[in-house]
Amino acid sequence: MYFKILIVICVCLSYSANGIPLESSEQDLKRYFDPRVIGGENTPEGYAPHMVAILVGDEVIQLILCGGSLVKLNLVMTAAHCLTDYEIMKEFFHGALGSNNWKTGGKRVEFQNYHIHPEWDPVLIKNDVGFISLTEKVELSEHLQLAAMNFDFVGEEASSVTGWGWVANWALTPFHLQVLEVTTLSPEDCADRVREASSVWWPNSPHVDPKIEICTLHSTGRGLCFGDSGSALMSKESGTQIGIASWAFTCALGVPDMYARISAFKDYIQSVMEQY
Structure with missing residues (x-):
């Protein structure tokens, strides 16, 4: 059994x-596509x-x-x-x-x-x-x-993501919920940064579509990784959900993480x- x-x-x-069974090798999948929160902090009891x-x-x-x-x-x-x-x-x-x-x-x-x-x-x-x-x-x-849904289009906004994903590369997942405060990027900034990151880290990466995706960015060493797919991106201002963790480059490289944009799927x- x-x-x-x-x-x-x-x-x-x-x-x-x-993540997704992309048309890529198993090594590429492990290297490039495994959302998890790295660099987050333990949440206080009752948070999220x-x-x-x-x-x-x-x-x-x-x-x-x-x-x-x-x-x-x-x-x-x-x-x-x-x-x-x-x-x-x-x-x-x-x-x-x-x-x-x-x-x-x-x-x-x-x-x-x-x-x-x-x-x-x-x-x-x-x-x-x-x-x-x-x-x-x-x-x-x-x-x-x-979770309350936010169906308004979001540009640049203070937000946060929570999850139980790995807290470091090839580490065990934490039992305690982690939170990472991030900033959503404007559609133009998001597309430009993803395009630049693709040329360095992932030549065949998916393109970003700002109409249906929203990007966040904190800094190198802080971002999504393995186990956090599906987690909610929440607006700090309204306390509503604005995104769903979807895909990322190699963990916390200082490039944007991608979320499905809630407003696009109303x-x-x-x-x-x-x-x-």
């Missing part, structure tokens, strides 16, 4: 948590009560696959690429919410259905939006709240939420 679990986890991490840890494994072996945000009492929003293997591995998927420590406290939940954006493109990494539903509704509390997000 343990061998089966380990094999399933390895397959899931190779194709979902690392919308956060959901999407886990894979069983009571013996559990690993963080992705983050997500609770948007309805029985619905979690995350990245589409986090769910591409759900159908064949659903018996190993489960979640944790209501606590900043995914290992202890809070509530364990089971999933029963999922939605992936109909125009999700795993090669160009576009329309990276998905949902996974819970088997039953949860009760809100001080430590468990719904119709799709609302259509799924209305079903729950």
Whole structure:
């Protein structure tokens, strides 16, 4: 039984948590496409009560696959690429919410259905939006709240991202939720920086589309990495969700990290939420 679990986890991490099955070598995938928070800090208790840890494994072996945000009492929003293997591995998927420590406290939940954006493109990494539903509704509390959506177009704005992803290259994932305060870039600055980074770090990287993606940047040594895909980008001003962690260059190189832009997917997000 343990061998089966380990094999399933390895397959899931190779194709979902690392990002997307791009037309690239396995080495390139590991090097260039593995979102996680590096350089963040431990969150105070009760911070980001919308956060959901999407886990894979069983009571013996559990690993963080992705983050997500609770948007309805029985619905979690995350990245589409986090769910591409759900159908064949659903018996190993489960979640944790209501606590900043995914290992202890809070509530364990089971999933029963999922939605992936109909125009999700795993090669160009576009329309990276998905949902996974819970088997039953949860009760809100001080430590468990719904994420409010922001459907306004966001330019440059102070924001933050939280997640349980790796805190250093090839390190173990933390149990305690991490937060990194970042700044969103203007569409022009985002596109220019990604174009420049592509020529140095990732010649065949996807292009950035500011209409449907939003970039953030902190500094070298602080950014997304493995395990944080699907986590919510929150506006510091309004406290609302403005993005979903999607893809990144090699961890924390001082170049932009990419998120699916919430405002670009208003119709799709609302259509799924209305079903729950």
